[in-house]
Amino acid sequence: xxxxxxxxAHPRLQHHFDDMEQQYQSAVLGMWIFLATEVxxxxxxxxxxxxxRFWYPVEFAEGSHHMDVPLGTVNTAVLLVSSxxxxxxxxxxxxxxxxxxxxxxxxxxxxxxxxxxIKAYEYIDHINHDLFPGPGFALHETYxxxxxxxxxxxxxxxxxxxxxxxxxxxxxxxxxxxVIAARAWRxxxxxxxxxxxxxxxxxxxxxxxxxxxxxxxxxLIHPDL
Amino acid sequence: xxxxxxxxxxxYIIFAVLLVLLVLTVVAAEFDxxxxxLIIAMAIAGAKAVLIVLYFMHIRYSLPIVQIAAVTGVLWLxxxxxxxxxxxxxxxxxxxxxxxxxxxxxxxxVDRIGPRPPM
Numbered sequence: 001x002x003x004x005x006x007x008x009a010h011p012r013l014q015h016h017f018d019d020m021e022q023q024y025q026s027a028v029l030g031m032w033i034f035l036a037t038e039v040x041x042x043x044x045x046x047x048x049x050x051x052x053r054f055w056y057p058v059e060f061a062e063g064s065h066h067m068d069v070p071l072g073t074v075n076t077a078v079l080l081v082s083s084x085x086x087x088x089x090x091x092x093x094x095x096x097x098x099x100x101x102x103x104x105x106x107x108x109x110x111x112x113x114x115x116x117x118i119k120a121y122e123y124i125d126h127i128n129h130d131l132f133p134g135p136g137f138a139l140h141e142t143y144x145x146x147x148x149x150x151x152x153x154x155x156x157x158x159x160x161x162x163x164x165x166x167x168x169x170x171x172x173x174x175x176x177x178x179v180i181a182a183r184a185w186r187x188x189x190x191x192x193x194x195x196x197x198x199x200x201x202x203x204x205x206x207x208x209x210x211x212x213x214x215x216x217x218x219x220l221i222h223p224d225l
Numbered sequence: 226x227x228x229x230x231x232x233x234x235x236x237y238i239i240f241a242v243l244l245v246l247l248v249l250t251v252v253a254a255e256f257d258x259x260x261x262x263l264i265i266a267m268a269i270a271g272a273k274a275v276l277i278v279l280y281f282m283h284i285r286y287s288l289p290i291v292q293i294a295a296v297t298g299v300l301w302l303x304x305x306x307x308x309x310x311x312x313x314x315x316x317x318x319x320x321x322x323x324x325x326x327x328x329x330x331x332x333x334x335v336d337r338i339g340p341r342p343p344m
Contacts (some may be wrong), residue, residue, distance in 0.1 A: 024228070029291050036298030041301040050306070051313045073251050084240040087231075087281045094230045140275065205281045209274045216266035220254035 012193040024195050031199040035206050042210050049158045049217065056151040058144050063155030064221035065143045066131060068122060072219040075118045076211060082111035083208045086201045093194035101197070105181035108204070112174040112179055119167055126156070133157045143223060159218055164216060169207045176200050190196070231285035239280045246273050 017023035022086050043082045073222045089104035130138040133156045180196050183189065189197055252268040258265060279285040284295050 032294035039298030039306045087236045
């Protein structure tokens with residue numbers, strides 16, 4: 001690789017890469033390595049959840065019964081639609097449709113905010129029912145007889161901890177897409193260079209997958225367990 | 226560039242399957258399959274995750290080194306989970322011979338979230 005061969009290279013090509021292909025694949029690999037650390041980050045919480053659910057199955061079923069399953073289902077669908085818009089936005093970038101790319105990214109932002117809005121509504125509802133862990137925690141009505149409220153409280157520690165961390169990832173994702181959408185509108189992305197769209201999309205899909213597991217584990221524990 | 230361009234039609238099909246799986250997991254949770262409820266729920270979630278990774282995240286068409294990176298995180302989580310559960314899930318399975326006092330391995334022993342001390 002000589003300097004002269006770079007003279008006619010793509011303006012986005014950084015000097016330490018051979019060509020656009022190598023530059024793109026390096027970014028994708030780096031993103032996947034970051035996502036592997038994210039898997040372990042969330043994974044520790046999932047393992048903690050598993051241990052306590054195994055120890056206190058009735059209390060976890062009790063906690064799950066206070067969840068609003070229709071709202072959770074709608075929110076899962078909202079996230080799945082947002083994953084679709086992100087996937088389609090990558091295609092729009094690959095074929096160089098600037099307007100379509102921008103619109104799909106904006107749609108993703110709206111869907112992400114919709115998810116966060118529904119989640120906030122659920123949080124407020126839980127807090128109004130004294131289900132937030134802490135000194136004010138109280139079980140006013142129980143579906144299972146003889147449950148230990150403190151162990152149900154533990155379920156809510158996992159619920160707020162895991163969904164809170166997930167929501168934080170959503171907030172960050174919405175922020176990233178706001179920047180990407182503005183740059184897409186400006187025409188920064190072309191079929192030769194759309195790395196930002198691709199790796200931000202990978203992040204968004206990962207956050208979607210986390211929710212795909214959180215939803216059945218937190219909302220759908222069967223009562224007769 | 227030579228990236229594999231997945232047509233929108235594929236994305237729409239995967240999205241439709243994901244929605245069907247979502248409905249399936251909500252409906253399945255209404256029935257009592259005993260311990261199988263959790264297995265069914267996790268199998269459906271796993272299937273959704275695999276579809277998202279393979280198509281939305283393009284792993285099916287990615288470079289082998291990217292595919293390896295994608296598997297790495299899950300592999301290490303499985304290792305962490307195996308050793309964690311080999312400890313916690315097997316506590317109390319066997320009575321250990323106690324040299325002094327009552328047998329130390331009792332299910333109650335692992336409950337560290339006891340009632341709060343009086344204020």
